Amino acid sequence: MILDHQNGILLMRNDHLGERSFRSDDCYKLIFSPYGKGEFQTKRSDISINSGEFLIVNPHEEHKQLQITKEKFLVELNQNFLKNVASELNMPIKDPEFVLLSYKHPQITKWVIFMREFMTFNDNASVEMKQLFIENALTQLAILMLQYGPGSHLNELPIFQAANELQKVIDALRESYEEDWTLDEMAVLSGLNKYQFAHLFKKTTGLSPYSWLQMYRLIKSHYLLTHTTTTILDIALQVGFKNVGAYNNLFRRVYGKTPSLFRSSYQKE
Incomplete structure (x- = not known):
């Protein structure tokens, strides 16, 4: 099932769930x-x-879907359309780049659930209704992606209200993200054993506690990269990385570029 519009495409299908080539x-x-x-x-x-x-x-990122369970749900957004929405929201970066990372956020989930239900029960709706619906839906999604999709346009990892056991930990990590946290310390703060805590954290956010903390640190570094002349080494240490190599490796893995290149591309904008 496909809804097509000049600003993008929404696709939901149960076949061809793998791709042979990039x-x-x-x-x-x-x-x-x-x-x-x-x-x-x-x-x-x-x-x-x-x-x-x-x-x-992101646009022009080579990728291939190997497999997916039962259903393929994806939305393609026109590049200029998303840029225009970012501009209307007064975001500082003209070309938003999202991290190459799976993530979880309830607002995105709610939007997808609503869209899937609409597509399921309105397959025979008029073309005019479908066009009007997807036009507004794509605008909603663009806003949600820019709010809750981790990327270059943000200076903090998107968060949400979690269960009490997790919320205490997330609040503490946000306050002291530059400190050298251990899984044991996080678990003690949550009141759970470390295995229960790690499972609940991953189920809620889509990331392990350590991966979440490292990603939070990386995104907190955006402002220092784009608004100061602080060295890359000092930025890495300031936001909590143990060494600049770990910071550079994570940055390159999720953005496909080094912090230095990220900084220079922002300065060009």
Whole structure:
């Protein structure tokens, strides 16, 4: 089932759930996993998406869907359309780049659930109704992606209200993200054993506690990269990385470029 509009395409299908070759599109692509695990491959890394998680692929990023459970749900957004929405929201970066990372956020999930229900029960609706619906839906999604999709346009990892056990930990990590946290310390703060805590954290956010913290640190570094002349080494240490190599490696893995190149591309904008 497809809804097509000049600003993008929404696709939901239950066949052809794998791809034989890499593809590169000139649009932003949100891929959501409603039922179970999806496996994707890029030139930089392999990515798994569990049920309820999403992945945003940037324009011209070579990627291939290896497999996905039961249903393929994706939305393609015209590149200029998303840029225009970002401009209307007064975001500082003209060309938003999303991290190559699966993530989870309830607002994205609610939007997808609503869209899937509409597509399921309104397959025979008039063309005019479908066009009007998807036009507004794509605008909604663009806003949600820019609010809750981790990327260059943000200076903080998108968060949400979690269960009390997790919220205490997330609040503490946000306050002291530059400190050297251990899983044991996080678990003690949550009141759970570390295995229960790690499972609940991953189920809620789509990331392990340590991966979440590292990503939070990386996104907090955006402002320092784009608004100061602080050295890359000092930025890495300031936001909590143990060494500049770990910072550079994570940055390159999720953005496909070094922090230095990220800084210079922003200065050009």
